[in-house]
Amino acid sequence: MEPLLQESTPSIIAERVRQAIAKGDLPPGSQLGEAELAREFGVSRGPLREGLQRLTAEGLLISIRNRGLFVIEMTADRVRDMYVARQAVERAAAEQIHLGDDATAAGRQLLDVVEEMAEAKTVRDVGELDITFHDRLVTLAGSPRLSRMHLTLLTETQICIRALEPTYALEDVRVEEHREIAQSFIAGKRALTDRLLVAHMKDAVRRLTRG
Amino acid sequence: MEPLLQESTPSIIAERVRQAIAKGDLPPGSQLGEAELAREFGVSRGPLREGLQRLTAEGLLISIRNRGLFVIEMTADRVRDMYVARQAVERAAAEQIHLGDDATAAGRQLLDVVEEMAEAKTVRDVGELDITFHDRLVTLAGSPRLSRMHLTLLTETQICIRALEPTYALEDVRVEEHREIAQSFIAGKRALTDRLLVAHMKDAVRRLTRG
């Protein structure tokens, strides 16, 4: 029997606000009114502020003293830095998968996501499955710390994707890059996975900072 | 002119508590009494709890609902996971330094730390300079996100070092490993740095999980 752990109110609030940021309901640069948010969640400002502190510590919210909290705006510099960090995490995750028991099974799980992506009909769906792919990649590594760090980075990625969604087209290349990565796990080619990941990240940065 | 940003009270509190954890003033597994801590810092429980939420989000504190907050205990599993994450961050940092303007200057700054380490006379001083070395390594990469992620990991490392300090001896090998890494930057040998870092991490895990 493992001890059951109940989530604290601040952590629930943090996740809800994180989703709102990721979905674009709280657009980049917008201010978060404490009183209003507290009303919406049906709690007082105390627990709400505690929840927002978490996101501030992650860098998702910017705090300006006596002024308030603002959703981070992903400038070109920040996008580049985010991908440096994402590359660090995902390369390490990939390595852990290859070192683990069953890299083939992991690769197959990733392929499932790729197949869904291939069948997706809207740019938005492709974007969401893109996130799902990378989330699962890191989850499969089984490292709590890599997962925690990655959560922040994926949220920032979603902000970027959401911002540039209208300019995207339904490109096969986006699906194929992911397919190659998944297959490299099944093939057990560790060095190949690494190269593909690096190339994938480089592509993404170029797409996102070009605009 | 860059906008001057004042630290918020919760963030100051978080840093103070983090230092207390790193120094061992708050030992692993111990409970943090909110009322007592608030008295010590001269604030009410509100801002204090907000500060502690940050550390909880980082995983440095474990929250058990209606019971309180406890300093994380570094089990063998957690030590291994921590080093997976540290390796991810520091390898990426090293790569960024090599890709940057002046890897040689960076290497020399790291060598300064190594020289201090060579002259240190107590195990405690060596341990602190060990932390300084890795902190500077990531700082020199100039990536805010890598630095933020690393901060948590270094604090956990300090918990481990502090716990095993009595069993350590003044070994030259610990200094020499760092020296080699620093020199590899000056020599501009990117692949060598990477190999040395991986080996260094592997050594550390073995030392820490052996006990």
Place this chain on the structure above:
DNA sequence: TCCGGTAACATTGTCGACATTCTACTGATC
């Protein structure tokens, strides 16, 4: 027209108090 000052407003930062929950001790029963 533009600049400086002022006052009202809105928002954040902080605090003290109450409600709820858990822990530990006591005492009764089998």
Place this chain on the structure above:
DNA sequence: GATCAGTAGAATGTCGACAATGTTACCGGA
């Protein structure tokens, strides 16, 4: 003697109110 119900105490979780700060609109003077 062991187990369990009951209770007192202490700690956390939550809230509403006050204080401090920043913003904005308005007004007067150069």
